[in-house]
Amino acid sequence: MSKRIFQVSSFTPTAQADGVLSAGTFAALKAGSATDILKIGKVLLEGQASSSAVTATCLARSSTLAITPTALALPNTDAPANIAATAVTTVPVAMVAAATAPNRSPAVTIPRLNLTFNAFGGIIQWQTNPGSEEEWVSVGTATTSNSETVLSSANVGAAGLIGANIFYEVL
Amino acid sequence: MKQMGYLMVDHRASPGLTEQQALIAGYDPKLSGEGKVYEADTMTCAHCKNVVVKNPRRTRDRPHCYQCDHYICDFCAVKAQTSDVHMPFSKYLDLTLTQAALGSPPDLLRSTQ
Numbered sequence A: 001m002s003k004r005i006f007q008v009s010s011f012t013p014t015a016q017a018d019g020v021l022s023a024g025t026f027a028a029l030k031a032g033s034a035t036d037i038l039k040i041g042k043v044l045l046e047g048q049a050s051s052s053a054v055t056a057t058c059l060a061r062s063s064t065l066a067i068t069p070t071a072l073a074l075p076n077t078d079a080p081a082n083i084a085a086t087a088v089t090t091v092p093v094a095m096v097a098a099a100t101a102p103n104r105s106p107a108v109t110i111p112r113l114n115l116t117f118n119a120f121g122g123i124i125q126w127q128t129n130p131g132s133e134e135e136w137v138s139v140g141t142a143t144t145s146n147s148e149t150v151l152s153s154a155n156v157g158a159a160g161l162i163g164a165n166i167f168y169e170v171l
Numbered sequence B: 001m002k003q004m005g006y007l008m009v010d011h012r013a014s015p016g017l018t019e020q021q022a023l024i025a026g027y028d029p030k031l032s033g034e035g036k037v038y039e040a041d042t043m044t045c046a047h048c049k050n051v052v053v054k055n056p057r058r059t060r061d062r063p064h065c066y067q068c069d070h071y072i073c074d075f076c077a078v079k080a081q082t083s084d085v086h087m088p089f090s091k092y093l094d095l096t097l098t099q100a101a102l103g104s105p106p107d108l109l110r111s112t113q
Helices: B019-025 B074-082 B089-102
Strands: A003-011 A027-030 A037-047 A054-064 A067-069 A077-080 A093-095 A098-100 A113-118 A123-127 A136-139 A148-153 A162-170 B005-010 B037-044 B051-053
Touching (some): A003 A027, A027 A162, A037 A054, A037 A148, A113 A123, A136 B089
Antiparallel strands (some): A003 A077, A003 A162, A027 A093, A037 A123, A037 A136, A037 A162, A054 A113, A067 A098, A123 B005
């Protein structure tokens, strides 16, 4: 399938401990079908804060998946990068809020990518080779600490306003 | 293109991180302050898909799974030494997708009495 971009225009990933995340402080993504695999190949975060704000964002997995995600609304978007792309059979679920927000996995042995930067003018980018085994992979819709990926901030400092872009592919 | 991930922390237009903050985040403090760009290779574990920022000062061997012929993280290296079951993430994907395609096993519907 084609590459997709899930972008959140502007939000503050408030610093918070592992556990159920507050609405509007995270960006989460999971497959739309039990047989879909999502491969995240690039994460690009742009700082939008108006004063110095060390923002300890991290890409992590949910130990309890979000329940009843709120449909994504503008200015946030999730769509194929190629305008002429074939539509995916089941659209992935991209969200910034849910009736019950995701629970960022607190386990030491569950993967997490630390993306700390200063949101006052800072930019951070993590990317892999397309199609390589270095990509961040999740599968299905219901497996804890696997199916759902969540971008949020660790409980360090005072996070600032950021914009987030997650480039991924549905297989 | 080399087979690794790439991390870039760009503070060219930012006050950046203090030395202490950079150390906590695992970056080189000299490359994380105002006007600096920190770049690093990342590697992904074949078993758990954890992304690891490569520490250039590491002198210990980096674990490698010879069955996957790929890097594995330190946690999975310990598991691999203590468990006989080889469980790469790709195998986990296979199992999950097979289970999703086949549905629940019929044994679930059988009465135990």
